[in-house]
Amino acid sequence: MQIEIHGLVVVIHNICKDDRINLLSLLHINVNSFVIDSIKRRTKLTYSFKDEESVCITINSECDYVMLILHGSFFDNSPDFRLRKFLVFLSIFKHTFKQLDVAFNDDLNCLTLRELRHWVRNSKEYCTGSLVARNPPKYLTVERKFDAIQLGSARSTMNYGTIYRRPNTGFFRIEIKVKNKDKIGYILKKYSTKYPQQFHKRCLQLLDSCINFVTPSSKRRRVIEKQPSWEAFLGSDIKKIKWKAVHDAQRAHRQESESVSVAKKTQRLGSSLRNTVSRLSTILPEHEVLNLISEKSGYKLVKDDDI
Incomplete structure (x- = not known):
């Protein structure tokens, strides 16, 4: 028996313009080969192989998400495409598989x-x-x-x-x-x-x-x-x-990944805030800097001297 992937649909969330360019490079398709159709904040890129739709990319600029559809003809006629490398790329972003x-x-x-x-x-x-x-x-x-x-x-x-x-x-x-x-x-x-x-x-x-x-x-x-x-x-x-065990494991993995993601983001935010306050404190007293940031953000900031 031969087993092969013959189609994939995935939504990629919060993907910026540069990463969308990287996505195209992973597909090994020149951007000039796509037929581009834009309606308001949605852009649709379609690539066909022998008059048959092979790839469809829908970009929603308002929500920063991309829906990618790879048809069977893409997998049959794309010798340079590496699915493993593509999956590693996906792992960087929050994404939702729709069909395999x-x-x-x-x-x-x-x-x-x-x-x-x-x-x-x-x-x-x-x-x-x-x-x-x-x-x-x-x-x-x-x-x-x-x-x-x-x-x-x-x-x-x-x-x-x-x-x-x-x-x-x-x-x-x-x-x-x-x-x-x-x-x-x-x-x-x-x-x-x-x-x-x-x-x-x-x-x-x-x-x-x-x-x-x-x-x-x-x-x-x-x-x-x-x-x-x-x-x-x-x-x-x-x-x-037992698919129930698979669902439970996937749910636990998502919760763990989300917790790790929140921890990393808040840590980066905390570091950035400390650095900003430190730089501005050479110009204004530290308490004034904190008051200004509170006014702009809507969150009250108080320095904890124990940290």
């Missing part, structure tokens, strides 16, 4: 259309997972020929999936669109091209939680046994993930 597309390619031809069609048409017996828990998968055809298998709803705020044959390879491909920021953060935290094992493991945990093709007898017994060809496609035994 993960693709699983059956490059070893483990799956067959005959089996997939049988499993999907008898999903109550053969299918488990969050994407088929409420609604059965849909077997879609065009002119009576196989087109795709739809897993879940595209309107879902959590996950959505599609199984289809990729035209350029003929292999079956499963794409999962993840829309939960905690799940996206969990998966991308271990992204590495040099040591991909942990990243692949987390991607497979995602797939396993979304869709599984199992034997009817094991489903009745609730002791899941995967279909042999599906197990061969996965390539390894996957332990069921």
